[in-house]
Amino acid sequence: MSISEKLNNIKSTLPDHVTLVAVSKTKPLEDIMEAYHAGHLIFGENKIQEMADKHEQLPKDIEWHMIGHVQRNKVKYMASFVSLIHGVDNFKLLKEIDKQAQKHDRVIQCLLQIKIASEDTKFGMAPEDAVKLIQSQEFSELKHIKIVGLMGMATFTDNMDQVKQEFINLKTIFDALEKTQTHNCKLQTISMGMSGDYELAIDCGSTMVRVGSSIFGERNYL
């Protein structure tokens, strides 16, 4: 099946309230253009430099999502164009995003990454730290960022009961935090689910799925 066929098949199964982020990391410009010509505009990358290079060369109506771990010193390379940063997990990073967004007179939308996996290799905040951050004075002073939701990554395992429990956990945290609204925090999005588990994630309340290999094929890492 071609990229556009796989993309359209997946899209046809998604409920209306679920946004598809096509994860194009490591894939060439031609692959992205095939999805673009099929009408898709939202792409996810996990390396800032790679995303910036692709943004430079591709149509400007593409919405770029940064889905990977973000290094503070690289925020400046995406601040002019990134449309959503999924992996924000500490205040210092948020402050740097705010600073760089201000330079471009933008408000950058962010998701707080919550640690739901049992492995300790995954990034993310403890839910109680997310609450503290949202309620802090220093957070309320940031005018160029907006927290619009939460993101989580389940444990890398074949145990779908465990994955399901982790997704339910994120949804529960979301429901609790949703009530805490401030001028720069209004939770609407739950980003969870990838190629292997996005259907399960949607059943558990996901509103944004990040799907790569099921659209573009397996990635070849050197």
Ligand SMILES: *Cc1c(COP(=O)(O)O)cnc(C)c1O
């Ligand atoms: C690579 C990646 C994905 C997509 O993974 P697939 O299994 O190829 O769908 C989703 N989310 C994040 C954070 C990723 O790094």
